Amino acid sequence: MRKTPIQGFTLIELMIVIAIIGVLAATAIPAYQSLVKRAHVAEGIQLSAGVRNAVSAYYIANRTWPASNAQAGVSAPNQITGNAVKSIEVTGAPSVIITFNQKVVDGGTIVFTPSFSGSTVKWDCSGGSLPKEYRPSRCR
Numbered sequence: 001m002r003k004t005p006i007q008g009f010t011l012i013e014l015m016i017v018i019a020i021i022g023v024l025a026a027t028a029i030p031a032y033q034s035l036v037k038r039a040h041v042a043e044g045i046q047l048s049a050g051v052r053n054a055v056s057a058y059y060i061a062n063r064t065w066p067a068s069n070a071q072a073g074v075s076a077p078n079q080i081t082g083n084a085v086k087s088i089e090v091t092g093a094p095s096v097i098i099t100f101n102q103k104v105v106d107g108g109t110i111v112f113t114p115s116f117s118g119s120t121v122k123w124d125c126s127g128g129s130l131p132k133e134y135r136p137s138r139c140r
Contacts, residue, residue: 037104037134040084044098044110045125045136047082050074051096052112056121059094059114067092097128104134 054072059065066072069090074080077089084103090096096112111127125139132140 034133038136040100040104041110041130041134042136043082044085044088044100044104045139047080047085048088048096048098048112051080051088051090052114052123055090055094055096055114059116059121060119065092065094065114066090095127096123100130105130108134110135110139 051069051072051074054074055066058072067090069075069077069080069088072090074090077087080088084100086099086101086107088096088098094114096114098110098112100106100108100110108130109128110125110130112123112125113127114121114123116122125135
């Protein structure tokens with residue numbers, strides 16, 4: 001009598017494959033979530049570009065910083081929103097504050113602070129409460 005070889009996977013082999021998939025998922029999912037949050041932060045920075053341009057234009061025309069969104073000629077803070085952006089506010093500090101919702105860190109902020117040199121306005125974005133791991137490198 002001839003013995004036929006056993007075909008297919010054994011239970012041990014299947015358990016090893018499932019364990020490997022679990023390890024890969026455990027490392028990939030947090031990395032993906034961080035990537036998504038960084039993309040939401042990039043959206044907020046892009047949304048603030050128009051506000052920052054309006055603040056810069058106001059300063060160049062008046063030689064003083066605007067104290068509010070209305071004075072800068074942009075929409076109210078709660079009307080400048082995005083997928084992960086709660087509001088973008090102009091303050092007389094001077095600063096432009098991006099506030100994020102729970103898709104990044106609920107209530108987390110990036111604060112853009114302007115400085116004028118020569119004929120250009122430069123923006124520093126190192127302020128605010130948003131954790132560094134979600135900020136672009138220029139804002140850390």
